[in-house]
Structure formats: C-alpha cells, structure tokens
Amino acid sequence: MKIxxxxxxxxxxxxxxxxxxxxxxxxxxxxxxxxxxxxxxxEIAYKKAEYAYAALRCPLMVDDTAFSIESLNxxxxxxxxxxxxxxxxxxxxxxxxxxxxxxxxxxxxxAFASAEGKIRVFRGRxxxxxxxxxxxxxxGYDPIFEVEGRTLAELDRPEKNRISHRAQALSLLKAxxxxxxxxxxxxxx
Amino acid sequence: MKIxxxxxxxxxxxxxxxxxxxxxxxxxxxxxxxxxxxxxxxEIAYKKAEYAYAALRCPLMVDDTAFSIESLNxxxxxxxxxxxxxxxxxxxxxxxxxxxxxxxxxxxxxAFASAEGKIRVFRGRxxxxxxxxxxxxxxGYDPIFEVEGRTLAELDRPEKNRISHRAQALSLLKAxxxxxxxxxxxxxx
Numbered sequence: 318m319k320i321x322x323x324x325x326x327x328x329x330x331x332x333x334x335x336x337x338x339x340x341x342x343x344x345x346x347x348x349x350x351x352x353x354x355x356x357x358x359x360e361i362a363y364k365k366a367e368y369a370y371a372a373l374r375c376p377l378m379v380d381d382t383a384f385s386i387e388s389l390n391x392x393x394x395x396x397x398x399x400x401x402x403x404x405x406x407x408x409x410x411x412x413x414x415x416x417x418x419x420x421x422x423x424x425x426x427x428a429f430a431s432a433e434g435k436i437r438v439f440r441g442r443x444x445x446x447x448x449x450x451x452x453x454x455x456x457g458y459d460p461i462f463e464v465e466g467r468t469l470a471e472l473d474r475p476e477k478n479r480i481s482h483r484a485q486a487l488s489l490l491k492a493x494x495x496x497x498x499x500x501x502x503x504x505x506x
Numbered sequence: 507m508k509i510x511x512x513x514x515x516x517x518x519x520x521x522x523x524x525x526x527x528x529x530x531x532x533x534x535x536x537x538x539x540x541x542x543x544x545x546x547x548x549e550i551a552y553k554k555a556e557y558a559y560a561a562l563r564c565p566l567m568v569d570d571t572a573f574s575i576e577s578l579n580x581x582x583x584x585x586x587x588x589x590x591x592x593x594x595x596x597x598x599x600x601x602x603x604x605x606x607x608x609x610x611x612x613x614x615x616x617a618f619a620s621a622e623g624k625i626r627v628f629r630g631r632x633x634x635x636x637x638x639x640x641x642x643x644x645x646g647y648d649p650i651f652e653v654e655g656r657t658l659a660e661l662d663r664p665e666k667n668r669i670s671h672r673a674q675a676l677s678l679l680k681a682x683x684x685x686x687x688x689x690x691x692x693x694x695x
Binding site: 351352353354355364389390391392394396399400402403404408411412414 | 540541542543544553578579580581583585588589591592593597600601603
C-alpha cells in the first residue's frame with residue numbers, strides 16, 4: 318500500500334514514514350492547501366483531505382493540529398502556528414503571567430482519504446501544563462509544555478513519539494489499516 | 507442597482523446600506539462562508555466573494571478585516587475576531603505591557619463581485635496606537651485603539667464612519683460604481 322503524506326513540512330513526512338515502517342510506503346507531496354478556519358481540527362483536516370484528494374486522486378493523509386490553553390479560552394487553538402511565529406513562547410508566558418490555571422492540550426486530527434476518496438479522521442490528544450522553558454529537543458511549544466514532570470523538549474524523539482498527540486492519531490490510523498479498514502470505536506469525523 | 511451584502515453581522519449590513527443611501531439597493535444575506543487563512547485580507551475577501559458568487563450568482567460584496575500590532579509581528583492580523591473572543595482587549599494590553607512601540611493598524615478589504623462574477627477588491631487602512639481603554643461607543647478593539655488623540659470608542663458613529671478603514675474601502679467602491687466601473691488607481695487585488 319502506498320500513501321501520500323501531504324504537508325509542507327518534510328520533517329513531519331519523515332516522522333510518519335518512520336512510524337509506518339514497512340507496513341505502508343509513504344511518499345511526501347508538498348502542496349499549498351487553503352487553510353480553512355474552524356474551531357475543530359477534525360473539520361479542518363477533513364477539508365484539507367477533500368481538497369488534496371480532488372487534486373491527487375490517490376490514498377493520502379493530511380493533518381491539522383491545535384494547541385489550546387484553558388485559561389485563555391482555548392487560545393491559540395487552530396492558530397498555533399501563526400501565534401508561534403508572531404508572539405512565540407514568550408508571548409504565551411506573558412499572557413499567563415500571574416495566572417494559576419496552566420492547563421493546556423495539543424490535539425491533532427489526521428484525515429485519511431482512500432483510493433476512492435472516502436475520508437476518515439483519526440484524532441490524538443495530550444494534556445499538560447504551561448511552564449517556563451526547559452529542554453532542547455523538539456520544536457514549537459515543546460519547551461513550555463510539561464507532561465508528567467517533563468517538558469516535551471526534555472524527551473528524546475522516541476519518547477515523544479510514544480506519547481504525542483500525533484503518535485496517538487497515527488496509531489489509530491495504523492490499527493484501522495491493519496484491521497482491513499474496519500471501524501475503530503470513537504473515530505468518526 | 508442591487509447589491510447583496512454577504513455577512514453574518516446585520517449591523518455591518520446596516521452600516522453599508524446607510525453608506526450607499528439611494529445610490530444602490532443593499533440586501534443582506536447571512537451565509538456561512540469558509541474562513542480561509544491567509545496573511546492578506548484582500549486574498550481572503552477575494553476567496554469569500556468567489557465562494558458567495560458561486561452560490562448566489564448576483565452582484566455582491568463581502569469584507570475581511572485584520573488588526574495588526576507592529577511590536578507583535580502583526581498579531582492578531584486576520585485572526586482579530588478570534589483573538590478578541592479569547593484574549594480580549596486585556597490580553598492585548600498584557601502582551602504590550604512594558605513595550606514602547608504601540609503602533610497598530612486596521613485594514614479592511616471589500617471584494618465586490620459583478621453580475622458576471624468578475625471580482626474587484628477595494629481596501630482601507632487606519633493607523634493608530636494601542637492605549638488603555640477609553641470610550642463607550644463602537645465595539646471590539648475600538649476602546650484601545652487611538653487615532654489623533656481619541657480612541658475609536660470616543661468617536662460617535664458618523665465621525666468613525668468618516669475615517670474608518672471600512673469607510674475608506676466603501677468610498678473607493680462607491681467611486682468605482684459612480685465612474686461606471688472604470689479602474690481606480692491602486693485598487694488591484
């Protein structure tokens with residue numbers, strides 16, 4: 318089986334290829350997809366997959382990720398990338414200055430389009446708290462996002478890939494492929 | 507001439523009808539349009555007009571507005587509405603705490619689709635500085651956005667509508683309609 322990973326981020330495609338190993342052949346296609354605004358990452362991933370399938374007409378996957386901070390009413394939400402590039406981690410820490418509730422979570426939705434264009438969405442989520450930056454690995458919000466005593470930037474890649482939101486979604490997709498495309502509970506759009 | 511204003515905000519449609527008076531008949535259609543992510547409001551308004559025209563097939567206008575703060579790398583940009591509903595004006599002020607450069611601007615693009623679906627974009631922009639909240643009129647960021655010594659929330663509606671980003675874009679659209687659809691300098695997509 319061949320699956321095209323549609324993303325502008327080659328590292329992400331590499332991570333996914335690693336994840337699937339010999340099970341599926343992963344090809345990377347970089348493609349400009351309109352970025353739909355919607356509060357739900359699942360809806361956004363679904364729309365992206367529709368768009369990419371209309372152009373490519375082959376089995377493919379796309380993802381969308383949100384980062385939500387409870388005391389900021391879910392901000393930055395689906396705009397995690399934009400906020401990182403404008404405010405950065407320092408901006409997030411400034412917004413939380415003096416705020417007690419530090420709860421936050423990452424959520425990823427991976428939309429998979431079959432050869433026939435049928436689209437399924439698989440989700441993953443990881444909960445943690447916002448802390449002062451620690452650690453050198455990972456990227457983005459990893460240094461300020463702590464899970465069970467360590468920030469994501471303090472984990473090495475295999476550790477992070479065992480618990481991350483993206484790994485969870487990929488694991489559900491993998492189980493679904495291995496099961497011969499039978500339904501996996503709770504994985505509706 | 508009849509023009510449909512496509513917006514989920516009835517106040518906006520009313521403002522536009524006021525603006526055009528007897529020149530054109532304004533009808534309000536509330537329609538859910540996918541919110542495209544893009545750094546340029548002109549591109550977003552253009553895409554919205556394309557989408558709305560495909561559904562309605564009549565002369566129409568849609569707008570998109572951004573609010574950009576210089577020292578925050580343009581944040582919140584096209585996500586002004588989302589940021590207002592999550593961080594609010596207090597969040598913006600917190601981010602600017604201790605920051606000297608308070609420059610900011612509003613930018614609106616109005617995309618007009620002709621009866622044949624030809625789309626033109628008209629823009630308006632107003633520059634100001636971010637200050638502690640003052641004034642009771644207007645909405646959104648108006649109380650913290652100061653232009654020539656007064657915040658937008660300290661202006662009454664006719665005053666605001668004489669200088670605002672939206673009024674500027676509407677004035678260019680009006681001039682273009684009155685000129686018999688001749689080009690207005692500098693108003694390309």
